[in-house]
Every structure is written in C-alpha cells, then in structure tokens.
Amino acid sequence: MAALGSPAGRCLAPVLHRAAYAAMGLDDWSHEAVACDEATLPGLLGSFGTYWAGATLAVPLPRAVLPLLDEVSELAMDVGGADTVVVRHGRSVGEHTGAHGIMSAIHQAGLTAPGSAVVLGGGAAACSALAALREVGVREPVVVVRERDHALEVEAAAGRLGVSVELRHVDELGRLLRGVPVVVSTLPAGAADALAPTVARSGAAVLDAVCSAWPTRLAKAAGFAGSTVVDGLTMRLHRTVRQIELLTGWAGVGELPFAAMRAAALDELARREARSAEPAGSGGKLM
Structure with missing residues (x-):
C-alpha cells in the first residue's frame, strides 16, 4: 500500500x-x-x-x-x-x-451526545468534523472562521450532509462558546494560539487536530483550566x-x-x- x-x-x-x-x-x-x-x-x-x-x-x-x-x-x-x-x-x-477519527475522539472525551459544538476553521478537516458531529447528534454546529471566503468548502459539505451550519467570525467566539460542551479545532499548529484564553475560559472539552508541536497553546490553556483535551494524534490513530x-x-x-x-x-x-x-x-x- x-x-x-x-x-x-x-x-x-x-x-x-x-x-x-x-x-x-x-x-x-x-x-x-x-x-x-x-x-x-x-x-x-x-x-x-x-x-x-x-x-x-x-x-x-x-x-x-x-x-x-x-x-x-x-x-x-x-x-x-x-x-x-x-x-x-x-x-x-x-x-x-477522517470523520471516524473525530467521532471516536468525541466519544473518548465522554461526550456521547454533546448537543452543540463549535468548529474552528473551515477547510477539509472541518468538513470531516461536521460529519462526525452529525453522527453524535449535533445538527446545527457553529463554524468559526476569520474570512467567510475560507468557509465555502464547509458550507457545501454541510448542505450535502444535511446539517445547518451557523457561520460566525472569530471575533464573536467568546459569546458563541457560552454553554457549548465541545470545541473542535481543525486549525494548523499555531493558528489557534490567540484563541486559547477564550476557549479555556469556556470550560468546553477541546479536540485539537494538531499532531506535531504538541501540546499546542490551545491544549495547554484548556488543560490548565481543567477541561478535557484530546490531541490530534489520538484522532489520527482512530x-x-x-x-x-x-x-x-x-x-x-x-x-x-x-x-x-x-x-x-x-x-x-x-x-x-x-x-x-x-x-x-x-x-x-x-x-
């Protein structure tokens, strides 16, 4: 192979x-x-x-x-x-x-039915995240991006998957995280660093797709706050x-x-x- x-x-x-x-x-x-x-x-x-x-x-x-x-x-x-x-x-x-890896990580975090979720990023990995979240009952995830043009791929995938995506700008992240049990970051290494304090304060479980350069600043901040953190390597293993x-x-x-x-x-x-x-x-x- x-x-x-x-x-x-x-x-x-x-x-x-x-x-x-x-x-x-x-x-x-x-x-x-x-x-x-x-x-x-x-x-x-x-x-x-x-x-x-x-x-x-x-x-x-x-x-x-x-x-x-x-x-x-x-x-x-x-x-x-x-x-x-x-x-x-x-x-x-x-x-x-890819969706199987994320879904398995969600289960590993103890979130069999999270109800809602925030996805960081709008690329191919975010499309996989939508499919995984659909399988655990999240039909209206929030996708956070810096530019709407960066989310065209995930919008198209949402339509095919039959889920309703709420697209939001990264500046709204603090408000969007209130009461959300899980955050799936599909951003590359370093791209979520500035968002780490905001995500950590939410108390949400964090699934960070980064495999190398671990732990990321996002993972460290969430871990220090007592949140469940699942690394990208675990998702890759599944x-x-x-x-x-x-x-x-x-x-x-x-x-x-x-x-x-x-x-x-x-x-x-x-x-x-x-x-x-x-x-x-x-x-x-x-x-």
Missing part, C-alpha cells in the same frame, strides 16, 4: 500503518510514502497492480481523486473527499475515514484503525494496535523535531 502526498516525507501514515501491521502479525503488508500531487495522481492510480490493496491520501488529493475512482462511498461524497482508496476485485473504491479495517478486511481491529502505533508516531515526531532543530550546515541527516 502507499501513502500519497507531496512532499511525501511529511506523511505520518506509513509510520502508523507499519506499526499496526507489525503488532497485528501482518508481516507481509507494507505502507510506503509515495510523492504524488494532483497532476501525477491519475497516472499513479492507473499503475496500481493486483498486488495493491489501496492507498491513503493527504490533502488536497482526497478531493482530486473523486472523479478518478470507480466507486465512491456516500460519506466520502458528502464530505467532499476520499482519504482512503481501497482496491476491491480490480475496482477502486473511495472511502472517508482514523488509521478504520483505514486498516477497510484495507485489510480485518474486522474489529479495535484498540489492539493503539499502543504500538502511538509509540511509533511519537518516536517519529521526536526525530522530525530534532532534525528541524539542527543548525544549518551541521551536516546531520535523518533518512
């Missing part, structure tokens, strides 16, 4: 998948990073042989892959992206697993388990490989952080 993205080296999926396969005894399964952008995606998909079980895809490929597939699941179509391609009997099937179920047909993977996957991911993230901290011209390389 392959993890498609550009640049390929940033992808964490191969680390997670390989750790899971080892823990599950699937010694003949592999997952390798393959450099791929929107221009090279059609040719790469066409080159998949019978030995391919499928691939995982990084943004923006999940949207670009939709018209190239033989079949697309209803959830992937509604969210607007297939982050996993499964090859079944010679046919390519697009699936979406998402990966769903991908493995789809790709291998191994039903009920459950939490079996979680410890091995988390340990491997933390080691890899630590190596990347150490590499980024190397002085220029030090000559050290991490392969």
Whole structure:
C-alpha cells in the first residue's frame, strides 16, 4: 500500500500503518510514502497492480481523486473527499475515514451526545468534523472562521450532509462558546494560539487536530483550566484503525494496535523535531 502526498516525507501514515501491521502479525503488508500531487495522481492510480490493496491520501488529493475512482462511498461524497482508496476485485473504491477519527475522539472525551459544538476553521478537516458531529447528534454546529471566503468548502459539505451550519467570525467566539460542551479545532499548529484564553475560559472539552508541536497553546490553556483535551494524534490513530479495517478486511481491529502505533508516531515526531532543530550546515541527516 502507499501513502500519497507531496512532499511525501511529511506523511505520518506509513509510520502508523507499519506499526499496526507489525503488532497485528501482518508481516507481509507494507505502507510506503509515495510523492504524488494532483497532476501525477491519475497516472499513479492507473499503475496500481493486483498486488495493491489501496492507498491513503493527504490533502488536497482526497478531493482530486473523486472523479478518478470507480466507486465512491456516500460519506466520502458528502464530505467532499476520499482519504482512503481501497482496491476491491480490480475496482477502486473511495472511502472517508477522517470523520471516524473525530467521532471516536468525541466519544473518548465522554461526550456521547454533546448537543452543540463549535468548529474552528473551515477547510477539509472541518468538513470531516461536521460529519462526525452529525453522527453524535449535533445538527446545527457553529463554524468559526476569520474570512467567510475560507468557509465555502464547509458550507457545501454541510448542505450535502444535511446539517445547518451557523457561520460566525472569530471575533464573536467568546459569546458563541457560552454553554457549548465541545470545541473542535481543525486549525494548523499555531493558528489557534490567540484563541486559547477564550476557549479555556469556556470550560468546553477541546479536540485539537494538531499532531506535531504538541501540546499546542490551545491544549495547554484548556488543560490548565481543567477541561478535557484530546490531541490530534489520538484522532489520527482512530482514523488509521478504520483505514486498516477497510484495507485489510480485518474486522474489529479495535484498540489492539493503539499502543504500538502511538509509540511509533511519537518516536517519529521526536526525530522530525530534532532534525528541524539542527543548525544549518551541521551536516546531520535523518533518512
């Protein structure tokens, strides 16, 4: 299997998948990073042989892959992206697993029926958040953005998912958080720093999609305030388990490989952080 993205080296999926396969005894399964952008995606998909079980895809490929597939699941179509391609009997099937990761994180935070939620950000990850929140009964989430133009993607996804999104400007966040039990931040590392005090004062549980540079300022502030915090790596782990179920047909993977996957991911993230901290011209390389 392959993890498609550009640049390929940033992808964490191969680390997670390989750790899971080892823990599950699937010694003949592999997952390798393959450099791929929107221009090279059609040719790469066409080159998949019978030995391919499928691939995982990084943004923006999940949207670009939709018209190239033989079949697309209803959830992937509604969210607007297939982050996993499964090859079944010679046919390519697009699936979406990001929402599963967020929904599982919501349950892990003890919020089986939160009633309401605020989503920070309006991109592809926010679309996944809407699908996850719908599954736990939140049909009218508030989506907070800095520019309305940044929320066109999430507005379109909301319509397909059958949820009613209330779009609000970030300056209104304090008022919007009153009584809200959960905040899902889909913002990249650092983008939510200025919002951390406001979110922390609300007392809401925080799901922060950031995997690296952890803990974020948002996570620290919420944790100091006594709120439940779920990190982005946990969401990635749940998402990966769903991908493995789809790709291998191994039903009920459950939490079996979680410890091995988390340990491997933390080691890899630590190596990347150490590499980024190397002085220029030090000559050290991490392969």
